Amino acid sequence: MIRRALAALCFAAGLGWGLPAQAGWVGAWYMAPQAVPQAADAPPYLRAPWIDDATVREIVRPTIAGTALRLRISNRYGVEPLHLGAVTVGVARGIGAVVPGTLRRVTFGGRSTVVIPPGGAVVSDPVPAPVVARRALAVSLYVPGRVRPRTWHQIAGRVNFLSARGDHSRDASGAAFLHRNTHILWLDGVDVRARHGWAVVAIGDSITDGLRATLNAQQRWPDALSRRLRAAGIDTVAVLNAGISGNRLLHDSACYGQSLEARFARDALDRPGVRAVIVLIGINDINFADMPPRRGLDCDAPHARVSAADLIDGYRRLIAQAHARGVKIYAATLTPAALPATREAVRRQVNAWLRNSGAFDGVADFDAALRDPLRPARLRPQADSGDGIHPSDAGDRMLADAVPLAWFRSAAGR
Template identity: 45%
Template sequence: MRLSTLRLSASLLVLTTVIAASGTATARPGGPAAGRDRPGTVWAAGWAAPVQRPSSGFEQNWAESGFAERTAQTLRQVVRVTGGGTAARIRLSNRYGTAPLRIAGATIARTAHGAAVHGASLRALTFGHRRSVEIPAGGETVSDGAPLRVAPRQPVTVTLYFDRPTGAATFHAQAYARSYRADGDHRADRTGTAFAETTHSWYYLSDVEVTGGPRRPGTVVAFGDSITDGFGSTYDADHRWPDLLAERLAAAGTPRPVLNSGIGGNLLLHDSAWYGDRAGARFRRDVLDKPGVRSVILLEGLNDIGFSEVDLPTYKPDPQVSAEEVIAGYRELIALAHARGIKVVGGTILPFKGAEYHTARSEAKRAAINEWIRTSGAFDAVVDFAKVMAAPSDPLRLDPAYDSGDFKHPNDAGYRRMADAIDLATL
């Protein structure tokens, strides 16, 4: 019998065992549980998204209503991993849930197109060798590993089945990628035709991790607000600047995982019902606790200096924040990273003249903050996003060639320019 046949038989045996499991695993309130691995298994980062409280967001989503309110439902989500391997597992979060979350079943597969998957790659996921899992309010869980060969920068599809109401859903609001919903149990659906409803958010899924791939020099985390999250980029195209940075690293012959830990509207100094926990409160789980992190690129502070200039219901909290307070927020994050031996690259705040919260006061704060970023020596390296993204005729304005249309968020070309501005040697 050929070695390849033996390997295939072993994989099928594992899959058969997975499918045959029964019962419900239980996660711990304080952290991951359920997942089991062979001794010595090392998991690497593949993909991640920071989780947020349920809210109505910028467009229609399912966070506040949750799933399976009237009938059982299946949720299908597509993400692109930046690290590859021969097996994968997922992490699910019920951090902002008010009741236990039951996942009645889950699968993972390589994506074909839209909600369709490559049928031969479809794998059932288990949690502690059980097909279902209950995650307590405030908790999270990790699945067992499933045999799945996935290449770097390849999309994978994670499908969750709910057989009872979930309540409001912990989610990531601005995914810039479609998620799909269908009534009934469609975990094993290959064509995706049942998934008629879509939104542009991710739900419960916080991480995809891989193992069995080549060792990489270390994970890079992009940490910030909507500009890191990808606001203004093309939907379903993976044109956020962290995605494009991963492509640059691969093209340079130094591929490594790049995780996007941006949240649209996020603040350095204050928690927000709409835009996530403040940067210092989420930095540990969204940066420090990710596998193999060696460097983080920090781009945040625009909302802290801008929200107070406009009286809008969503721009809350909106106190006047000084440049010195923003700098103190940077110093807090730098200290947390350095304590773990992680390099910090500081990004200057982009021009935003013409945007709704550009005033003489907010511009003066941006200038002072950017000068400190460039000259203080507090960061291990600096990427001057403000300089490379400024209009040639007016350094206070975003270059029209890179503007998505709102004077502060880049378009696809702008995000490409940002990724190209990063000195790969600093990572």
């Protein structure tokens, strides 16, 4: 009976159910989970690939070093149990390959297999392997049976891999990984054991998610911020990216996930070791009322008109959530998007409040960093990726440079 009870406790620990967080663990990499749209008329880029007795290999870059790691895997939007037949992690190399000798088996409550219930998530047992900041890891999930994922992060910012049939989780070679995609399936976090480490979460929409940043190049502004911190000798801070392209502060979307307000606790405040959050959100709230409605799957619905006062009320609710948890919350001003005059007026009202209200613990002036001095409603040419809305790689570096380093030094000393 005692042995059975201990086994049950170990399994619960692997699942992360109802147990206190272990000291010393810090989120080192994160991607906010989204629901895969289920509409029959969804375009191909909004459809997850079928997994048919195959292995998913996903490449992640922890942003802080540690002496051990653990994986977080989510079936949040699944309607059936997710069966994983094997999970491994190793140092990534080349195209879908792993550095020989670095592959480690990942267990859950001592077991190499795990079943994640619909709506559930698991945290693996600790993997005793050193983690080097920003060195890529390959996480392999063997999925027996035929499954179409319902939980993903649509835009991974890099190429990931799907194997031919079978369990290839222990393959150091990438030869079996014949198929490519640019999504993250099920994997939503890597934690490391870092005694003095802590995390800042960058949360927002496509500008944070890195929609038009160069693929495979880690050029999103949170990536650039992580590099800037390390260059400044601030190497105990992990930068977690919780951006979702198309996301809004106040309204959900069938394609772009729950509103930031609804997901704020899960995707920011619940991250292990979080001490600060940087929020960049609101431009889609301003824009989507004027997007043309579409038959069938309408990613921009609801087409709700939002005022500056509506957004400010939403920001205040985020601030209250963060401060109730003892977490610093910083804002970034909304960047230029070549908006028509009425929408541009809302953006400027919001930015004036962000700069002058003192409601947030600090403000990074992303608008000032990117706006064209001669046409302040537009991005400066070198910061424009080409669509007038999303920054180029150079623009992302400008955003990272606009974040005050004092925020990280003050939080480290608290």
